[in-house]
Amino acid sequence: MRLTRENIIEILKDNSKNDRLFLLADKVRHDSVGDAVHLRGLIEFSNICKRQCKYCGLRSENSDIDRYRLSPSDIIKYADNAAKMGYKTIVLQSGEDEYYSSDKICEIIRGIKKLDVALTLSIGEKSFDEYKAFKKEGADRYLIRIETTDRELYKLMHPNMDIDNRFRCLEDIKTLGYEVGTGCLVGLPNQTIESLADDILYFKNIEADMVGIGPFIPHPQTPLKDCSHGNFELSLKVMALTRLLLPDINIPATTAMETLNPNGRILALQSGANVVMPNVTAPEYRAKYEIYPNKICITENPEKCRNCIGSKIMSIGRTISSDYGKSKHFKINS
Ligand code: 5AD
Ligand code: FES
Numbered sequence: 001m002r003l004t005r006e007n008i009i010e011i012l013k014d015n016s017k018n019d020r021l022f023l024l025a026d027k028v029r030h031d032s033v034g035d036a037v038h039l040r041g042l043i044e045f046s047n048i049c050k051r052q053c054k055y056c057g058l059r060s061e062n063s064d065i066d067r068y069r070l071s072p073s074d075i076i077k078y079a080d081n082a083a084k085m086g087y088k089t090i091v092l093q094s095g096e097d098e099y100y101s102s103d104k105i106c107e108i109i110r111g112i113k114k115l116d117v118a119l120t121l122s123i124g125e126k127s128f129d130e131y132k133a134f135k136k137e138g139a140d141r142y143l144i145r146i147e148t149t150d151r152e153l154y155k156l157m158h159p160n161m162d163i164d165n166r167f168r169c170l171e172d173i174k175t176l177g178y179e180v181g182t183g184c185l186v187g188l189p190n191q192t193i194e195s196l197a198d199d200i201l202y203f204k205n206i207e208a209d210m211v212g213i214g215p216f217i218p219h220p221q222t223p224l225k226d227c228s229h230g231n232f233e234l235s236l237k238v239m240a241l242t243r244l245l246l247p248d249i250n251i252p253a254t255t256a257m258e259t260l261n262p263n264g265r266i267l268a269l270q271s272g273a274n275v276v277m278p279n280v281t282a283p284e285y286r287a288k289y290e291i292y293p294n295k296i297c298i299t300e301n302p303e304k305c306r307n308c309i310g311s312k313i314m315s316i317g318r319t320i321s322s323d324y325g326k327s328k329h330f331k332i333n334s
Contacts, residue, residue, distance in 0.1 A: 001028070001244040008197040012237055025240035025272035032247035033274050035318045038325030039309070040089045040120065040252075041082030041280035041302075044289040045070040049095025051124075052159045053147075055188065057219040057290040058095045064221050066288050069099055070281075076111035078302075082280040083115040085306050088324045090115075091143070091277060093122040102130050106137045113138035118324040120181065125165060128172045135176045140326075142173045143181035145212060148188060149202045150195035157188060170206060179330045181250075183212035186238050187230020196238055204245045209327035210275070211249060213239045214256030217292035232260045236271050243272030248328040250275045258296050266312055275325070276313070278305040 003011075011021060046069035049058045057065065070078075079090045090112055094100070100108075105123070112119050121134060122143035131142065146166055148154050154163040174180050184199040185191075203211045215230030235257060243251060252275040253268030261267065265276055279286055279297055286298040297305050310320055 001247075003241070003245060005197050005201060008200055008241055009193055011241060012193045012196060012234070015233070018233060018237060021237060021240050022271035025243040026270050028243055028247050029251075029272050029274055033250070033328055036274075036321035037269060037313050037318050038089065038250065038275045038321045039087055039306070040091045040275060040277040040325070041079070041085075041087035042091045042093060042277045043070075043075055043078050043082075043281055044093050044279065044285060045075045045281075046094040046097040046100065047285075047289045048097040048099065050098060051096050051161065053161075054157045054159070054223050055185065055216055055219065055292075057221060057292060059222060062221045065290065068285060068288055069094075069097060070285070072104055072108045072111065075108050078281050079112045079117070080115055081302060083117050085280075085302065086322070087117065087280065088322065089118040089120060089141075090280075091120040091122060093143075094124075096124040102133055105130075106133055109134060109137040109139050118326065120179075122181075125161075125169050128176075131169075131172050131176050131178070135178060139178070141179040141181060141210070143183075143210070143212070144169055144173070145183040145185070146170065146199070146202060147183075147185055148191060148195060149184075149198045150191065153188060153191055153195065156190070174206065179209040179327050180206065181210035181212065182206070182208050183214070184238070185216045185230065186213060186235040187216040187228075189224060189227045196234075200238060200241050200245060203242055207329070208246065209249055209330045210251070211239075211242050211246065212252045212254055213242065214254035215260055217256055217259055217294070219290070219292050229260065232257065232264065235260075236268060239268060240272045246329060250325065250327045250329075252277055255296055256292065259292065259294050265309070266316060269313070269318065270316065276309055278302070278309050280305075
């Protein structure tokens with residue numbers, strides 16, 4: 001669908017037609033990627049991070065957090081368990097933790113790629129050569145949210161980081177033939193509707209293969225602790241509009257959405273989303289990976305989450321995909 005910046009801004013500002021927007025995004029999702037929901041097994045393998053993102057509970061300046069890192073063999077063990085449960089994609093996510101050298105990450109990739117699963121990495125900003133090495137070992141997809149395309153806001157939120165390096169990472173990932181995943185936060189302090197429209201247009205501009213969108217949730221041990229959280233409906237609208245502009249990509253119903261609304265992931269699946277990323281690590285790590293407070297499922301085990309989300313998906317007449325769930329948007333060398 002062709003929507004101008006002005007159209008997008010108008011839709012984001014006008015709440016009188018939200019239900020129509022969600023229905024339309026649901027129809028576009030149905031017609032372009034079908035009813036099957038892709039499940040991704042998420043392994044949050046280290047909460048140690050060298051960055052200071054103002055919104056994130058893992059920021060290095062937060063000393064009131066119990067830090068952990070999983071060994072390569074434990075990570076592979078969780079992936080193996082997830083594969084045995086039927087997951088066809090594993091997502092490895094962590095803070096930017098330099099303990100995991102390129103060689104260690106390559107070792108983990110090799111172990112996981114023996115399991116007949118697709119592999120997504122979400123481990124932050126790396127050099128072209130590192131991305132290249134990970135791809136060579138068999139990583140299929142890379143996830144790195146731009147977070148916001150507003151240069152001023154990006155700078156405020158990310159001390160000592162450079163938005164141009166973030167753009168460079170996304171370009172490198174594309175050049176190297178990964179499926180490209182990005183996304184943004186909705187409701188950061190001082191974020192404008194206009195900048196959210198620019199975020200959506202950016203996803204289209206780089207022809208992203210997957211886009212994750214979630215509301216900002218203030219974390220008590222961060223400088224943004226007294227800010228208000230992002231609006232759930234606005235997050236859904238940004239997601240729905242992304243579906244209209246990029247009909248055949250993969251869009252997760254994000255965990256942050258469920259944190260703000262007890263039925264958030266299902267509502268997202270009915271407003272354009274076609275992916276869910278249940279956690280497949282043990283409960284002891286889930287609470288510690290506290291990007292934001294009140295994360296869901298922190299006392300559950302992998303089997304419980306798989307069954308829970310599986311029955312929720314089927315209760316709305318959708319099915320669970322049994323393939324790797326490659327983005328239909330993805331074309332090599334496109
Ligand atoms: N609220 C919501 N989402 C957050 N993220 C980080 N901190 C928060 C927060 N306080 C998101 C970022 C990151 C992803 C892994 O989690 O967008 O890319
Ligand atoms: Fe974890 Fe429902 S998905 S308990």
